[in-house]
Amino acid sequence: MSNAAENLMSLDIVPVRCPVCGEAQNTLDGGSDPIAPGARIGCMVCGHAFEAAEYLQLSIERRAELDSASIDPKARAN
Numbered sequence: 001m002s003n004a005a006e007n008l009m010s011l012d013i014v015p016v017r018c019p020v021c022g023e024a025q026n027t028l029d030g031g032s033d034p035i036a037p038g039a040r041i042g043c044m045v046c047g048h049a050f051e052a053a054e055y056l057q058l059s060i061e062r063r064a065e066l067d068s069a070s071i072d073p074k075a076r077a078n
């Protein structure tokens with residue numbers, strides 16, 4: 001049961017920050033697609049269950065945050 005995070009990574013899904021505890025560690029139950037019907041995104045730390053719309057909004061914000069940061073030192077090498 002240790003590969004929930006790996007599944008999220010492999011699908012290029014960004015972990016969203018939990019509004020309750022502030023940790024960005026998500027669990028995914030009910031399939032491999034977090035926005036599929038029946039899928040449930042939860043917080044690995046405090047157990048908060050994200051609403052689908054809530055997760056979507058947070059993931060959009062998080063992805064924009066990562067994009068603007070452009071964290072890749074090699075890309076800056078000359």
Ligand SMILES: [Zn+2]
Nearest residue numbers: 018021043046
């Ligand atoms: Zn939490």
